Amino acid sequence: MNCQETERLILDAIETPLSASERESVDEHCSHCSACAQFAAVQSELDHRLRRFITAPALTTDFRSLLTARIRQRPRPALHAWSLDVAYGTGAFVALIVSSIVLPFKPQTVLTLGIAICVAAYLLQSFIFVFVDEPYDQ
Amino acid sequence: MLLERRSAPAFELLVERYQQKVFRLAYSIIGDSASAEDVTQDAFVKMWQVLPEYDGRASLSTLLYTIARNTALSALRAATHRRSASLDCSCEVPAPSVDTVAQLETEKLVGRLPEAEQEVVRLFYLQDRNVDEVAQMLDMPIGTVKSHLHRARRRLAEWMK
Numbered sequence: 001m002n003c004q005e006t007e008r009l010i011l012d013a014i015e016t017p018l019s020a021s022e023r024e025s026v027d028e029h030c031s032h033c034s035a036c037a038q039f040a041a042v043q044s045e046l047d048h049r050l051r052r053f054i055t056a057p058a059l060t061t062d063f064r065s066l067l068t069a070r071i072r073q074r075p076r077p078a079l080h081a082w083s084l085d086v087a088y089g090t091g092a093f094v095a096l097i098v099s100s101i102v103l104p105f106k107p108q109t110v111l112t113l114g115i116a117i118c119v120a121a122y123l124l125q126s127f128i129f130v131f132v133d134e135p136y137d138q
Numbered sequence: 139m140l141l142e143r144r145s146a147p148a149f150e151l152l153v154e155r156y157q158q159k160v161f162r163l164a165y166s167i168i169g170d171s172a173s174a175e176d177v178t179q180d181a182f183v184k185m186w187q188v189l190p191e192y193d194g195r196a197s198l199s200t201l202l203y204t205i206a207r208n209t210a211l212s213a214l215r216a217a218t219h220r221r222s223a224s225l226d227c228s229c230e231v232p233a234p235s236v237d238t239v240a241q242l243e244t245e246k247l248v249g250r251l252p253e254a255e256q257e258v259v260r261l262f263y264l265q266d267r268n269v270d271e272v273a274q275m276l277d278m279p280i281g282t283v284k285s286h287l288h289r290a291r292r293r294l295a296e297w298m299k
Contacts, residue, residue: 008288011287011288011291011292012284014267014287014291015262015267015269015284015287016269039295042295042298042299043291043295045298046291046294046295046298049240049244050244050248050259050263051263051267053240053241053244053245054244054248054259054260054263054264055263055264056158056162056165056264057161057165057171057174059157059158059161059175059178060175063157063175063178063179064153064157066179067153067179067182067183070179070183071149071182071183071186
C-alpha cells in the first residue's frame with residue numbers, strides 16, 4: 001500500500017471504522033513511513049480537538065413556547081388584501097350596468113352618477129380601513 | 139394528518155423531532171447560538187406557513203432543512219453586512235482561560251476553511267460524526283460530504299503544523 005492510499009484510509013477511519021485488514025495495512029505502512037505516521041498522529045489530534053470544541057449548544061427552555069406564540073400570532077389571512085377590492089369593483093360594475101338598463105332615466109346619467117357614487121364610497125372605505133380599522137395588520 | 143389539515147398536534151411532533159437538528163444545522167452555518175435559535179424559530183414558522191402548499195414530492199425533513207438552510211444563509215449575509223458596517227466597535231473582552239484559547243484557536247482554524255467545508259465539518263461533529271445525516275441535512279451526496287471532510291482535514295492538519 002502506498003502513502004496516498006494510506007492517507008485516504010486514515011481519513012476514512014474518522015468517518016467509518018476500518019476493517020481489520022485495512023487497519024493492519026495502515027499500521028504496517030506507518031511502522032516504516034514516518035510521514036504517514038505523522039499524518040495519522042496529526043489527524044488523530046485534530047479529530048480530538050474538533051470533537052472537544054465543536055459541541056452542540058442547547059436551545060433555550062422557552063424555545064417551544066415562543067414558537068407556539070409566534071405561530072398563533074400570525075394566522076394566515078383567509079383572503080388576500082386585494083380580494084375585497086376586486087369584489088367591490090365587480091359588484092359596482094354589475095350594479096351600474098343593471099341600473100342603467102332597469103331605471104327609467106337616461107343610461108348616461110345613471111352611469112355618471114353611479115361611477116361618482118362608487119368612487120366616493122371606495123375612497124370612504126379606504127379611509128376607514130387605513131385610519132380607523134387596519135384589518136390586515138393583526 | 140399534518141398535510142390534510144395543517145394539524146397543530148402533528149406540527150408539534152414535527153417540531154419535537156427536528157428542533158435540535160434544525161438548530162444544529164443553523165448553528166453550523168451561523169456559528170452563534172442565539173442567532174441560530176432565531177433562525178430555527180423562523181424556519182418552523184415558515185414551515186407552518188408553507189404546509190398548505192406542500193405537495194409531498196420531497197420529504198418533510200428535506201423541505202424543512204432547505205427552509206432552515208436558506209433562512210440561515212440569509213441571516214448570515216445580514217449579520218456579515220451589519221458587522222462590516224460597525225467595525226469600529228471597541229468592546230472590552232475579558233482575558234480568556236487556557237481552554238478557551240484552545241477553543242478559539244480551533245474555531246479560528248475552522249473559520250479559515252471555505253464556507254462549504256466549514257459547514258460540513260461543523261455539522262459532522264455536531265451530528266455525532268454521522269455522514270449520512272450530514273448529507274441529508276445539507277442535501278448533498280454522501281461522496282461530496284466525504285470529499286469536503288477530507289479536504290478540510292488536510293487543510294486543517296497543514297495549518298496545525
